[in-house]
Amino acid sequence: MGRLSLTLAIGDYEHTRDIATGQVPVQGVSLNVLNLPPEEAFFRFSFFREWEVSEMSMGKYVSLRSQEDNGIAAIPVFPSRVFRQSMIYVREGGKIDRPEQLKGKRIGVPEWAQTAVIYSRGYLVHQAGVPLASVEWVQAGVNEAGRVEKVKLKLPEGVRLRPEPQHSLNDMLLAGEIDAVLSARPPRGFGRGIRRLFPDCEAVEAAYFRETGIFPIMHVIVIKTEALERHPWLAMNLYKAFEEAKRRSVERLSDITASHAPLAWLAPYTERMKALFGEDIWPYGLEKNRTTLQAFVDFAFEQGVCHRRLELEELFPKQVLTSFKV
Template identity: 50%
Template sequence: MSNSRLKLSFATSDYEHVRDVTMGTVEPEGIELVPITLQIEEMFYRFINFEEFDISEISSGKYTSMISQADDRFVGLPIFPSRVARQSSVYILPDGPIKKAEDLRGRRVGVPEWGQSASVYSRGWIEHDVGIPLTEIEWYQAGVNQPGRKEKVALNLPEGIVLNPEPEKSLSGMLLSGEIDAILTAHAPELVEKRDKRIVRLFPNYREVEKQYYRDTGIWPIMHLYAIRREVFEANPWVAQSMCKALTEAKNRSMERMLDITACRVPVGWIYDMAEESRDLFGDDFYPYGIEPNRTTLEAFLLYGYEQGLFHKHLKPEDMFPKEVQSEFKV
């Protein structure tokens, strides 16, 4: 039977809510998957630059920037394996000049890439909610912990935005030396991961700050999506819906496990209580896929990215995905 199925490579991070697909418990119809689990930055680098995988997780920021520039090598799916609120991603020195978000005005702020999805939302929050125009911040781009990181997509920066690439430096080193005043990054600085208090978060109580941000705006930031190489999609357009159905089923099974108080399914105490809290905040489907349940977030993301010069056109959510996955059948 397996010989009659289309064999495709599938690169992804090791998510609990995707694992039923990568382990073969849930099989996409008509597809024999070859799962490849990779570190995020490596996976994005290899997929965007070399197209090494048939289906891969990809940065929503980089993917959308590409399609806004008519680079259509990939076909996106409205399946969002990683979503993280981003007030938690602002890092500062404990004795530095920034004590509150408003102090970012007139300061020097580093990002690992202007095109990183996390920083799109962070900058959107700074401009639209904190009230600081991005032109009133001096921006720097470098790797978080290591020198040498570069932008992966072409930018169309608005007039007045200053972005200084620093290929020979790291953001963590620049923060410690006083060359910048804050970092916006998805991947926490290594010192923070090691609980070294020389670098700290702007919001120690970030969970409460981020929940209130969602209540106020309806925005729950989407970091990543899955995409198919266009050659694969055009030869087999049914693959898109098949993958969406399988990944949605895997996610639904994962949510059921998180709500099960009979046994702890992940090594986190009170995980079922956290899942119930998420259900209270986000609704019964507390990790939604698809366009319509995520329209508020997607529209904000597309506006922010366009305003910031990452997206070269102001797109609609429907522009991100093929018609085959923009709706689903009903019985």
């Protein structure tokens, strides 16, 4: 019996690269890998489902699950995790210096359901005391006009969201037509009229983790359900391969013998991350990520990205929720 032929679309990550190069095989699978930027992979997979396995926005995924779209299923592998206090942008020379000052202001977002934006709004609501309904929300492309939402929303009562298809958030912020931007991708004017709200964002984000235990998950690996139904072993075999690729990556980054990336003090930095996050600095699996995932689905429901409140066990196939012991 030959190996199953599948295509995986994913960004070019250090901790998944050994899968892309074939150094870490997926047992039983002949894998064709497309290295695509996140926006392209999400757009093509969301609308056209062009391949069987894909990196996907966590926000889009939970929204679809909440609307009973079971055409895809995720495994608890998270290629991208980024703290998002660093993605709150304001005008240089403006009067906004603290997050609580965003109450009553106009805030631009590239998509309401963008994962990074969901986490940022959760921070503003729960840590900074900025109610969703106190803000005039504006949706537009970050640097180009014409960006649209990719999932159906169910906005809470009193929340105002205005699409601006003819403008970009970058231009509106520089022109004073909005007061802040929440965006995973920096506006083009960053450093040239636009600045971060938090200059020392790493310290703010580390404090947020210590306070909440939330290490924001941006992206997840999803599989077409039809492929899983035909090959139920696929979910765990993919999961194991991603775990091994990540283990090898962290081992390289921890090696003090040679430089594995063009960065000084990389190994000591990795040790700093272990001091903050624990020995597994980039955990996969449900249980190790329960605090983060629970906060995220709660944020998504509160913000109208999820149409109903989700249980975490709904997100992943049962075969990847437990593992064998020897």
